Amino acid sequence: xxxxxxxxxxxxxxxxxxxxxxxxxxxxxxxxxxxxxxxxxxxxxxxxxxxxxxxxxxxxxxxxxxxxxxxxxxxxxxxxxxxxxxxxxxxxxxxxxxxxxxxxxxxxxxxxxxxxxxxxxxxxxxxxxxxxxxxxxxxxxxxxxxxxxxxxxxxxxxxxxxxxxxxxxxxxxxxxxxxxxxxxxxxxxxxxxxxxxxxxxxxxxxxxxxxxxxxxxxxxxxxxxxxxxxxxxxxxxxxxxxxxxxxx
Amino acid sequence: xxxxxxxxxxxxxxxxxxxxxxxxxxxxxxxxxxxxxxxxxxxxxxxxxxxxxxxxxxxxxxxxxxxxxxxxxxxxxxxxxxxxxxxxxxxxxxxxxxxxxxxxxxxxxxxxxxxxxxxxxxxxxxxxxxxxxxxxxxxxxxxxxxxxxxxxxxxxxxxxxxxxxxxxxxxxxxxxxxxxxxxxxxxxxxxxxxxxxxxxxxxxxxxxxxxxxxxxxxxxxxxxxxxxxxxxxxxxxxxxxxxxxxxxxxxxxxxxxxxxx
Ligand SMILES: Nc1ncnc2c1ncn2[C@@H]1O[C@H](COP(=O)(O)OP(=O)(O)O)[C@@H](O)[C@H]1O
Ligand SMILES: [Mg+2]
Numbered sequence: 001x002x003x004x005x006x007x008x009x010x011x012x013x014x015x016x017x018x019x020x021x022x023x024x025x026x027x028x029x030x031x032x033x034x035x036x037x038x039x040x041x042x043x044x045x046x047x048x049x050x051x052x053x054x055x056x057x058x059x060x061x062x063x064x065x066x067x068x069x070x071x072x073x074x075x076x077x078x079x080x081x082x083x084x085x086x087x088x089x090x091x092x093x094x095x096x097x098x099x100x101x102x103x104x105x106x107x108x109x110x111x112x113x114x115x116x117x118x119x120x121x122x123x124x125x126x127x128x129x130x131x132x133x134x135x136x137x138x139x140x141x142x143x144x145x146x147x148x149x150x151x152x153x154x155x156x157x158x159x160x161x162x163x164x165x166x167x168x169x170x171x172x173x174x175x176x177x178x179x180x181x182x183x184x185x186x187x188x189x190x191x192x193x194x195x196x197x198x199x200x201x202x203x204x205x206x207x208x209x210x211x212x213x214x215x216x217x218x219x220x221x222x223x224x225x226x227x228x229x230x231x232x233x234x235x236x237x238x239x240x241x242x243x244x245x246x247x248x
Numbered sequence: 249x250x251x252x253x254x255x256x257x258x259x260x261x262x263x264x265x266x267x268x269x270x271x272x273x274x275x276x277x278x279x280x281x282x283x284x285x286x287x288x289x290x291x292x293x294x295x296x297x298x299x300x301x302x303x304x305x306x307x308x309x310x311x312x313x314x315x316x317x318x319x320x321x322x323x324x325x326x327x328x329x330x331x332x333x334x335x336x337x338x339x340x341x342x343x344x345x346x347x348x349x350x351x352x353x354x355x356x357x358x359x360x361x362x363x364x365x366x367x368x369x370x371x372x373x374x375x376x377x378x379x380x381x382x383x384x385x386x387x388x389x390x391x392x393x394x395x396x397x398x399x400x401x402x403x404x405x406x407x408x409x410x411x412x413x414x415x416x417x418x419x420x421x422x423x424x425x426x427x428x429x430x431x432x433x434x435x436x437x438x439x440x441x442x443x444x445x446x447x448x449x450x451x452x453x454x455x456x457x458x459x460x461x462x463x464x465x466x467x468x469x470x471x472x473x474x475x476x477x478x479x480x481x482x483x484x485x486x487x488x489x490x491x492x493x494x495x496x497x498x499x500x501x502x503x504x505x506x507x508x509x
Contacts, residue, residue, distance in 0.1 A: 050374075053377075053378050055374050055377060055378060075382065078380075079380040079381075079382070080380070082377075082378060082379070082380035083380045085378075087375075087378040089371050089374070089375060089378075091370065091371060093370060093371040093372050093374065093375040094372075094375075095372055095375065095376075096366075096370070096372070097363075106379065107379050107380075110379065110380070110381055111380065155379075
């Protein structure tokens, strides 16, 4: 494996209740690059992301994060790796018993020894980056779907993780906000060298953000390459996908 | 028919075994750092403090009712002087612990079952894990311990408010002074009546916390599953408390023979 590999899946296969969801999926993401995972609903994109943070273990195959096979790690070791990753869930998964700001502060409170004031300041900074600077004190239930998504993104960025995994960041967002989130992701990649793994339906977004794109269909990775590579693909599903403007 | 009952019994035993393993795992994890003290404190507050109004209200009512019953029985023997003591003994030894256990199974069991169930189906538990937090320790261990800490305290509160309820009922009829009533109430109660019966409620707390956490933490099938986790927590925790109570009372008499007198 190359030393500058951030994430690598090797022949990952996963079934739920006898139904195969991922079938022999392999890919590799270089440090500091953006990898976009495309595909229809229910094809296994979220399941793939959850493998990378170890929330789901493969039936067969291996998942490497920064060179370590996380499927073999015990929980304490896994926790160490997880602190180096930020994860935005498809449904945002905000903790609904604490405020939006405290959601973002939560990883900082858990994993840093920073004083309270500093934690609040940083949480507010992250909220500001996703356009929610005024919503620190609101409860998650009071936010719209798109706002929850952005708050979830702020929480995922809280510890400035070297690897950021985001599941449909722009679902439920207007085109302008989508553009802003894309810009934010690009900035993270450029300024902090963050490795991005982005699940999206939004092809223009994927073209803008992704260094490499992959299309997954029925649990199989059917295409992988730059946007230009995929545009030239003879595979009809890939072709259709790349031609769709694909919002939503 | 017999076969069907056999299957049911086997299922219940299997389930109880799974819950027991879950609870033992929690106790083992409880003694290993990190100790999630902040969350534990918050849960003790949730379980204990917030249940106080219910416990106080129930205690007063039970005290009044018990007092009326004891009066009816003891009057026949002209032993009215024993009313406070009899009431206190009944409360401290059995009524206080059991009623507190069952009330908490209702209030807290349903709450924990629903809360953890909702956190499971909305992926908040996964989000904790993804944030490198041990969700079992953070959510389950703290809730079970909180129940175990809160129950003996709430039981003691129930005992006291029950005695006050008894006093109120008594003073209305006989005008007995608070001082005399309390003196008589505690003349019969020994430490061996109070300590084992109250420690017993830690087991009730363990049952409530474990059953509710288990059902919530392992919820499946969306929001429907959350409601199920909540109601089942109450029913199953209550049944287990009643069954365990019988066993524990037997054991208490065995370990503290003087308590049987
Ligand atoms: N924990 C799970 N248990 C059982 N089935 C699951 C689980 N997670 C996902 N699935 C199933 O796997 C398939 C792929 O899901 P997912 O990865 O969420 O799709 P998407 O590509 O839309 O993100 C779906 O059919 C879903 O029902
Ligand atoms: Mg998905």
